[in-house]
Amino acid sequence: MAARRPPSRRSTINDVAAVAGVSRGTVSRVLNAEAYVSDAAKLAVEAAISQVGYVRNTAARNLVTRQSHAIGLIVHEPHSLFLEDPNIGSILLGTNSALSDADYQLVSLVIDSDRDTHRVAEYLSGGFVDGVIIVSARAEDPIARVVAELGIPAAFVGHPADNEGIPWVGIDNHAAAAAITSRLMETGRSKIGMIAAGLDRDSGIDRVSGFTAALGDKFDPNLVIPVPLYSHSSGLEGMRELLQRAPDVDGVFAASDALAAGILDVLRESGRRVPQDVGVVGFDDSIWATRSQPPLSTVHQPAGALGRRAAESVLAQIRGDTVSASGTFLDTFIVWRDSA
Amino acid sequence: MAARRPPSRRSTINDVAAVAGVSRGTVSRVLNAEAYVSDAAKLAVEAAISQVGYVRNTAARNLVTRQSHAIGLIVHEPHSLFLEDPNIGSILLGTNSALSDADYQLVSLVIDSDRDTHRVAEYLSGGFVDGVIIVSARAEDPIARVVAELGIPAAFVGHPADNEGIPWVGIDNHAAAAAITSRLMETGRSKIGMIAAGLDRDSGIDRVSGFTAALGDKFDPNLVIPVPLYSHSSGLEGMRELLQRAPDVDGVFAASDALAAGILDVLRESGRRVPQDVGVVGFDDSIWATRSQPPLSTVHQPAGALGRRAAESVLAQIRGDTVSASGTFLDTFIVWRDSA
DNA sequence: TGAGATTCTGTGAACGCTCCCACAATAAAC
DNA sequence: GTTTATTGTGGGAGCGTTCACAGAATCTCA
Numbered sequence: 001m002a003a004r005r006p007p008s009r010r011s012t013i014n015d016v017a018a019v020a021g022v023s024r025g026t027v028s029r030v031l032n033a034e035a036y037v038s039d040a041a042k043l044a045v046e047a048a049i050s051q052v053g054y055v056r057n058t059a060a061r062n063l064v065t066r067q068s069h070a071i072g073l074i075v076h077e078p079h080s081l082f083l084e085d086p087n088i089g090s091i092l093l094g095t096n097s098a099l100s101d102a103d104y105q106l107v108s109l110v111i112d113s114d115r116d117t118h119r120v121a122e123y124l125s126g127g128f129v130d131g132v133i134i135v136s137a138r139a140e141d142p143i144a145r146v147v148a149e150l151g152i153p154a155a156f157v158g159h160p161a162d163n164e165g166i167p168w169v170g171i172d173n174h175a176a177a178a179a180i181t182s183r184l185m186e187t188g189r190s191k192i193g194m195i196a197a198g199l200d201r202d203s204g205i206d207r208v209s210g211f212t213a214a215l216g217d218k219f220d221p222n223l224v225i226p227v228p229l230y231s232h233s234s235g236l237e238g239m240r241e242l243l244q245r246a247p248d249v250d251g252v253f254a255a256s257d258a259l260a261a262g263i264l265d266v267l268r269e270s271g272r273r274v275p276q277d278v279g280v281v282g283f284d285d286s287i288w289a290t291r292s293q294p295p296l297s298t299v300h301q302p303a304g305a306l307g308r309r310a311a312e313s314v315l316a317q318i319r320g321d322t323v324s325a326s327g328t329f330l331d332t333f334i335v336w337r338d339s340a
Numbered sequence: 341m342a343a344r345r346p347p348s349r350r351s352t353i354n355d356v357a358a359v360a361g362v363s364r365g366t367v368s369r370v371l372n373a374e375a376y377v378s379d380a381a382k383l384a385v386e387a388a389i390s391q392v393g394y395v396r397n398t399a400a401r402n403l404v405t406r407q408s409h410a411i412g413l414i415v416h417e418p419h420s421l422f423l424e425d426p427n428i429g430s431i432l433l434g435t436n437s438a439l440s441d442a443d444y445q446l447v448s449l450v451i452d453s454d455r456d457t458h459r460v461a462e463y464l465s466g467g468f469v470d471g472v473i474i475v476s477a478r479a480e481d482p483i484a485r486v487v488a489e490l491g492i493p494a495a496f497v498g499h500p501a502d503n504e505g506i507p508w509v510g511i512d513n514h515a516a517a518a519a520i521t522s523r524l525m526e527t528g529r530s531k532i533g534m535i536a537a538g539l540d541r542d543s544g545i546d547r548v549s550g551f552t553a554a555l556g557d558k559f560d561p562n563l564v565i566p567v568p569l570y571s572h573s574s575g576l577e578g579m580r581e582l583l584q585r586a587p588d589v590d591g592v593f594a595a596s597d598a599l600a601a602g603i604l605d606v607l608r609e610s611g612r613r614v615p616q617d618v619g620v621v622g623f624d625d626s627i628w629a630t631r632s633q634p635p636l637s638t639v640h641q642p643a644g645a646l647g648r649r650a651a652e653s654v655l656a657q658i659r660g661d662t663v664s665a666s667g668t669f670l671d672t673f674i675v676w677r678d679s680a
Numbered sequence: 681t682g683a684g685a686t687t688c689t690g691t692g693a694a695c696g697c698t699c700c701c702a703c704a705a706t707a708a709a710c
Numbered sequence: 711g712t713t714t715a716t717t718g719t720g721g722g723a724g725c726g727t728t729c730a731c732a733g734a735a736t737c738t739c740a
Binding site: 010055056057058059060062063068089092093096100105106107108110119122125126127128232261287288291293 | 350395396397398399400402403408429432433436440445446447448450459462465466467468572601627628631633
């Protein structure tokens with residue numbers, strides 16, 4: 001019984017070999033751009049490929065090479081934030097472009113619950129991906145531990161406290177926070193508070209430390225309000241608290257633009273003008289920053305480049321290049337708008 | 341030369357068979373939950389699987405079954421919109437959850453240029469995915485044509501003009517637009533304009549036709565301003581034009597919340613109060629709607645459910661169920677806030 | 681000219697799984 | 711007590727590649 005699926009049969013490497021008048025092995029060598037193929041053979045194979053409309057069967061290739069040519073992007077973030085955080089989208093796009101240049105496929109893995117953590121862990125040990133990029137890991141993130149144990153090529157986007165020996169690409173949150181806080185002081189503010197969030201990861205903690213450092217002896221720990229989320233509503237909540245503690249506050253550093261947007265709303269409610277009475281600065285340079293009244297001065301981070309660099313690191317590890325287990329900071333810059 | 345990769349060798353179906361004391365075939369039957377397996381054999385296999393830590397090699401499975409167990413999500417959208425449009429994120433999440441329930445993997449394919457179109461078309465013909473979900477297709481979308489020609493299981497999210505025989509899941513843009521326009525009239529507005537976008541796809545066109553229908557003989561084609569994008573800046577542009585044509589306009593229907601946000605800004609500039617002087621309504625119920633001053637009355641669409649239903653349709657086609665080539669409308673509802 | 685290096689090509693043997701057929705064992709029917 | 715279904719099991723064949731090795735053809739230089 002040979003002819004079973006005559007209509008939809010896809011052409012194989014053997015068909016190409018037959019048409020080109022060479023052997024299977026030679027076709028494979030051309031396909032993989034290996035050395036030791038004569039120009040004549042190469043030309044014949046290329047012609048045959050387009051003639052029979054050959055496309056390589058990845059399953060067969062993957063089976064023998066024991067590689068999947070896919071990279072996982074693990075986003076450990078509640079769905080809501082996944083949707084709102086503009087950085088995640090940019091990271092995804094950056095990663096995708098780097099990978100598709102290298103003929104790798106991006107597979108997105110969203111973790112939103114413990115059940116998802118298990119599912120993804122199983123997926124990883126199944127060898128479905130040759131490497132992973134982990135976005136926004138928490139301290140002691142279980143999935144990071146799984147990745148480290150499995151020993152698969154990986155990179156963090158961000159700068160985790162415990163990187164488990166995995167390289168990372170991030171921004172210097174400490175320095176960026178310090179820089180924008182300094183500029184806030186330079187515009188003449190003297191009583192400056194901060195609404196802090198994300199204190200379960202390095203990024204959040206570093207923003208506080210940068211703020212503290214920039215303020216020097218003007219720092220008052222009482223004016224740092226920790227809130228649960230990087231969200232607009234946490235901004236409302238945090239700013240109300242801050243105003244209660246210090247009605248004469250004249251500058252606020254928000255750990256994210258979403259928080260800053262909430263802060264602006266509270267200030268408006270309370271009759272304070274921005275930037276005349278109170279200066280406000282944010283972090284992220286997201287849609288919140290441009291849509292606020294007034295538009296926010298904020299820290300811009302190169303999210304696309306972050307994703308791209310992380311992808312390149314994973315690709316390098318797969319190639320077998322030795323990659324240092326440490327990390328890289330990419331530059332941020334301040335976007336000066338009207339809020340301070 | 342047998343023992344080459346002794347350390348990282350993953351256990352195979354043969355190892356399981358040996359430990360369980362049955363044959364390869366029986367293990368495979370257990371794995372695929374086929375009939376005709378004795379309870380004793382089943383138990384033994386399951387014990388052996390967890391003992392040796394077996395996970396199935398997908399590449400080998402895919403090779404023989406000629407399936408990839410992956411579904412592509414094709415997003416045909418400029419990167420910027422991909423990032424901004426909250427619906428796309430929700431669609432992705434809905435699709436992902438439906439697919440992972442069925443043990444399928446989601447692969448995201450973003451098309452942003454003609455080069456991407458080619459890349460994705462090639463990817464599809466490579467058999468890397470068993471089916472595709474197409475989001476926000478334009479009229480006569482080349483990628484839709486490719487999918488139709490290839491005959492791979494597919495579904496649209498949205499309601500394309502020419503569905504190429506592919507089923508779709510969408511919302512009734514005409515009805516929704518008509519409904520919200522009517523409510524605008526009920527609040528006493530009499531001179532109502534529209535800022536229209538996305539006229540290269542059905543969704544955009546249907547919103548205009550719904551608007552037109554609701555207005556009846558009060559409709560004035562001069563008050564429909566077409567703009568290039570569903571964006572904030574197009575909103576600014578469109579509303580300036582509308583005010584020029586009709587300074588006494590007292591109601592505006594925006595084809596998206598982002599447009600509506602721009603409209604609000606222009607009205608504020610011009611000293612008009614919302615909703616007292618002019619009522620404004622949007623479409624999408626996105627972040628723009630809640631963040632506007634005042635918050636927008638708008639149409640909520642069930643984006644997550646849209647993605648889920650489209651995924652289920654593709655899965656049904658893969659199973660071989662006959663699926664009608666027509667489509668389904670999912671319900672929308674109006675969220676009444678302060679802008680009208 | 682001929683030995684040795686270099687470049688090029690063909691082919692058997694995997695990779696790990698599912699499919700299918702043959703057959704064994706048991707149950708049901710005459 | 712023999713036939714006929716039904717249920718369960720084993721193992722060969724094959725999916726489309728890459729890899730390693732053997733061998734052929736060509737080039738190099740004494």
